[in-house]
Amino acid sequence: MQRPSRSDLAVHWGLNPDCVFLNHGSFGATPSKITQEQRGWQDLLEFEPVYFYMVEAIEPMVKARNALSKMLSCDPDDLALIENATTGVNTVLRSLTFNKGDEILVPDHAYQACRNSLDYVAKRWGAKVVTVAIPFPIAGPHIVMDAMMAAVTPATVLAMIDTVTSPTGLRMPFEQLTNALERKGVRVLLDAAHGIGMVPLSLDELGASYTTSNNHKWLCAPKGSAFLHVRKDRQHDIHPLTISHGMTFPLGGMTRFRHEFDWTGTRDLSAHCTIPATIDFMAGLLEGGWPAIMQHNHDLAIQGRNILCDALNIEPPCPDEMIACISTLLLPPNEHTNSVSSHEFDPLQTILREKYGIQVPVWTWESPKGRYVRISAQLYNNEEEYHYLAFALKQELAFERNV
Numbered sequence: 001m002q003r004p005s006r007s008d009l010a011v012h013w014g015l016n017p018d019c020v021f022l023n024h025g026s027f028g029a030t031p032s033k034i035t036q037e038q039r040g041w042q043d044l045l046e047f048e049p050v051y052f053y054m055v056e057a058i059e060p061m062v063k064a065r066n067a068l069s070k071m072l073s074c075d076p077d078d079l080a081l082i083e084n085a086t087t088g089v090n091t092v093l094r095s096l097t098f099n100k101g102d103e104i105l106v107p108d109h110a111y112q113a114c115r116n117s118l119d120y121v122a123k124r125w126g127a128k129v130v131t132v133a134i135p136f137p138i139a140g141p142h143i144v145m146d147a148m149m150a151a152v153t154p155a156t157v158l159a160m161i162d163t164v165t166s167p168t169g170l171r172m173p174f175e176q177l178t179n180a181l182e183r184k185g186v187r188v189l190l191d192a193a194h195g196i197g198m199v200p201l202s203l204d205e206l207g208a209s210y211t212t213s214n215n216h217k218w219l220c221a222p223k224g225s226a227f228l229h230v231r232k233d234r235q236h237d238i239h240p241l242t243i244s245h246g247m248t249f250p251l252g253g254m255t256r257f258r259h260e261f262d263w264t265g266t267r268d269l270s271a272h273c274t275i276p277a278t279i280d281f282m283a284g285l286l287e288g289g290w291p292a293i294m295q296h297n298h299d300l301a302i303q304g305r306n307i308l309c310d311a312l313n314i315e316p317p318c319p320d321e322m323i324a325c326i327s328t329l330l331l332p333p334n335e336h337t338n339s340v341s342s343h344e345f346d347p348l349q350t351i352l353r354e355k356y357g358i359q360v361p362v363w364t365w366e367s368p369k370g371r372y373v374r375i376s377a378q379l380y381n382n383e384e385e386y387h388y389l390a391f392a393l394k395q396e397l398a399f400e401r402n403v
Contacts, residue, residue, distance in 0.1 A: 088212025311390035
C-alpha cells in the first residue's frame, strides 16, 4: 500500500515528510510559524538579557495569562505559567500537607509519572493512595462515576482525576466528577495534560481546586509551556517547586501566589511568550476557530478508530462520547506482552516506524493488563493515514501469529 499524504493543513507544520505522524498526543507538534515566533523572543532575550527579564518580559507574561484566561474562562491571576503538567501535579502534591490515614483517590488509568508523585507524597505523610479500577473496554462514563464515588470515604481528602486518560485515551466525565467530589469536600487535582485545545475547559465553572494542562500538546504551543490553575481559596497553600525571591517580595498590587510563580529563577520564557500568537494562529486555521478544531479532531479520531476496528475485526472499546482526539485499542497479545515494560517501545512500534514510516505508540499496560495502540488526530492528519496504519497492523499481526 502506498504511503499516504497528510491533509492540506499540514503545510503549517515542519513534520518529517517521510513519517506518518499519528502520535500528536505524546509531545504535540508546533506549527512552523510559532517556532519562528519563539525564535524571535529568544533573540530578544539574548539581545539584552537583563533588560528582557527585568522589564520586557513582564508584559508578554501578562498577555499570555490573559490569552489563556479567555480560553479557559477564569481569572488570569489564578494561573501560573509552568513547564509541563507533571510539574503542575508535583507542585500541588509537594505543597499540600496530609495526616496519617488520609486517603487520596486515583483511577488506575492515571499517567504513571503523576501516579509516582502521589505514591511518593503519600509515603512521606503516611497517607493512603486508593486506586480505583476502571474497566477497559468500558460501557460508558457512568461506570467511571459510580466507581470513583463509591470509593469516597470520610477519610478521602483529595482525588487526582484526568480530563482524558493517557494510556487508554478515555474522555473522563471530569465535569460531573469534579462537581460531585468537591461537593463532598474532596479536593480535586485535575490532571488535564490532554486538556486545553482538546476539550472545552471553563475553569471557574468547573470549580476544581487545582487544574494543570500542557500548552504544548493540543494547543500546539512550543515545548516547555503549561499552566497551573489554583482556585483562589486554595492559593495560600500552594508554592512553586523552586522557592525564590517571590516569597518575600513586597506585595504591592499582586498576590503572594503571583509573586512566587512569576519568578522561580532564570528560565527560557519564550514558549510562554508565544501563547497569544499560538491561540490566534491555530484558531485561524479553521472557520469556527477552536470549537471547530476540537470537533474536527474528535470526529477524525473516531473515524480513525473505526477504520482500525473494522480492519482488525475488533469492537470499539468505548462509546463515542468517551473519545476526544485520541483513541486507544487493545491489540492481540504476543510473546512480548509480558516482557516489555510500559517504559519501553514494543517491538511492533519499532517495526511500524522502520518498515512503514508510521509513528504511533504501542505499549503494554498493567491495569487493565494488555497491549495497546493509541492513535491521535490533529489538523495535519487525514483519513488515509489510518487506513495505512490498519494495513500495516494487519500485516504485522498476521506475521506475529504465524511465527
